[in-house]
Amino acid sequence: MLSVEEITQQLPNCLEGVHFENLGEEYIGKVRDNYTQGDRRIIVISDRLSAFDKVIANIPFKGQVLNQMATFWFDKTEDIVGNHMVEVPDPNAIVVKQCSAMPVEMVVRGYITGVTTTSAWYNYHEKGVRNFCGNELPEGLQKNQKFDKPILTPSTKAAHGDHDVSASKEEILAEGKITEEEFDYMADVSMRLFERGVEIAAKQGIILVDTKYEFGKTPDGKIILIDEIHTPDSSRFWFANEYDQRFAAGEEQKKIDKEYVREFLAGKGFIGEGEVPEIPDEVRVEAARRYIEAYELITGKTFDGEVGLVLPRLEENLKKYQS
Ligand SMILES: Nc1ncnc2c1ncn2[C@@H]1O[C@H](COP(=O)(O)OP(=O)(O)O)[C@@H](O)[C@H]1O
Ligand SMILES: [Mg+2]
Numbered sequence: 001m002l003s004v005e006e007i008t009q010q011l012p013n014c015l016e017g018v019h020f021e022n023l024g025e026e027y028i029g030k031v032r033d034n035y036t037q038g039d040r041r042i043i044v045i046s047d048r049l050s051a052f053d054k055v056i057a058n059i060p061f062k063g064q065v066l067n068q069m070a071t072f073w074f075d076k077t078e079d080i081v082g083n084h085m086v087e088v089p090d091p092n093a094i095v096v097k098q099c100s101a102m103p104v105e106m107v108v109r110g111y112i113t114g115v116t117t118t119s120a121w122y123n124y125h126e127k128g129v130r131n132f133c134g135n136e137l138p139e140g141l142q143k144n145q146k147f148d149k150p151i152l153t154p155s156t157k158a159a160h161g162d163h164d165v166s167a168s169k170e171e172i173l174a175e176g177k178i179t180e181e182e183f184d185y186m187a188d189v190s191m192r193l194f195e196r197g198v199e200i201a202a203k204q205g206i207i208l209v210d211t212k213y214e215f216g217k218t219p220d221g222k223i224i225l226i227d228e229i230h231t232p233d234s235s236r237f238w239f240a241n242e243y244d245q246r247f248a249a250g251e252e253q254k255k256i257d258k259e260y261v262r263e264f265l266a267g268k269g270f271i272g273e274g275e276v277p278e279i280p281d282e283v284r285v286e287a288a289r290r291y292i293e294a295y296e297l298i299t300g301k302t303f304d305g306e307v308g309l310v311l312p313r314l315e316e317n318l319k320k321y322q323s
Contacts, residue, residue: 004285008285016058031045060288063310064310074195080236084225091305099217105214106187106190106213187205197211209235211230232257237257261279
C-alpha cells in the first residue's frame with residue numbers, strides 16, 4: 001500500500017478534470033469527463049469527490065482507484081450481464097460502448113442505513129415509511145439491520161444538478177419511458193449482480209451494503225450495464241468482522257466509502273446547502289488512503305498508483321482517439 005508520505009506528495013498532482021478539444025462531444029459529469037465519438041464513449045475518471053450531489057475536493061489517486069475497481073467488477077460479472085467496457089487506455093480512463101442511458105437507476109440495498117433524506121433509514125425512521133419503493137418493511141427494524149432479502153429501490157435519474165427521486169416499479173412504468181419487460185430484466189440482473197458482489201466481497205471480509213446500477217441500450221437494442229459497478233462512489237462497504245458486535249452495541253459500522261468525507265462535512269455543519277467548507281490536506285490524504293485500502297481489500301490486489309502528474313500521461317494515452 002502507498003505510504004501516507006507518497007499520498008501527500010500526490011496532492012498537487014491530482015486530476016482535477018480535463019478539457020480535450022478534439023476527443024468528441026463533451027459532457028462534464030460530477031466525477032467523470034465524458035467524450036462521445038459515434039458508438040464509443042471515452043470516460044476520464046477525475047480525482048473529484050462529490051458528496052451531497054456537489055463536487056467537494058480532489059482526492060489523490062481516487063480516479064484510478066475507481067476505474068480499476070469498476071473494471072475488476074466488470075470482469076467478475078460479465079457472465080450475468082454484458083457491460084460497456086471496451087478498453088482501458090490509461091489508469092484514469094476507460095473506452096466504452098456508447099449507449100442511450102435507461103432513465104432509471106437500480107438501487108439494491110442489503111441493509112437499512114443511510115443519513116440523507118433519500119436513504120432507506122431516513123425514510124423508515126424519520127418519516128415512518130413502511131412501504132419503500134414497493135417494498136413492505138416490517139416494524140421494529142434497527143439502524144444498519146440486514147433485510148431478510150435485499151430490496152430493490154429504483155430511482156429516476158435526475159437531470160444535471162437535480163437530486164434523484166426514489167420510486168416504485170409502478171411509478172417508473174407510469175412514466176412510460178421503459179417497458180415492463182425492460183424493467184423486469186434490469187431488476188433481475190441487478191439482484192444477481194448484487195448477490196455476486198456480496199459473495200466476492202464476503203470472501204475478502206467485506207460487506208457490500210448497498211449499491212446502484214445504471215443500464216444502457218446499445219444501438220442494436222441490447223440492454224447492458226454501463227457507468228460503474230461496486231465502487232466506493234456507487235456503493236457502501238462495511239467491515240464484516242466488526243458488524244455483529246457494533247450492531248448489537250448500537251454503534252455505527254466501520255465503513256470504507258465516502259462516508260468519511262460526508263461525516264467531516266457534517267461535522268462542519270454542511271449537509272448539502274450553502275458553501276462547501278474547505279477540506280484540509282490531512283482529510284484529503286486520509287480519504288485517499290481509505291479509497292486505496294478499499295481497492296486492495298476488495299480486489300485482493302496491490303494498488304499500483306505512482307506518484308506523478310496524471311494529466312500528461314493521460315494526454316499521451318488518449319492521443320490515438322483524437323481526431
Ligand atoms: N456507456 C455509456 N453510455 C452512455 N452514457 C454513459 C455510459 N456510461 C456512463 N454514462 C453516463 O456518463 C456519466 C458519467 O459521469 P458522472 O460523473 O457519473 O456524471 P453524473 O454527474 O451525470 O452522474 C453519467 O451521466 C452516466 O450515466
Ligand atoms: Mg454518476
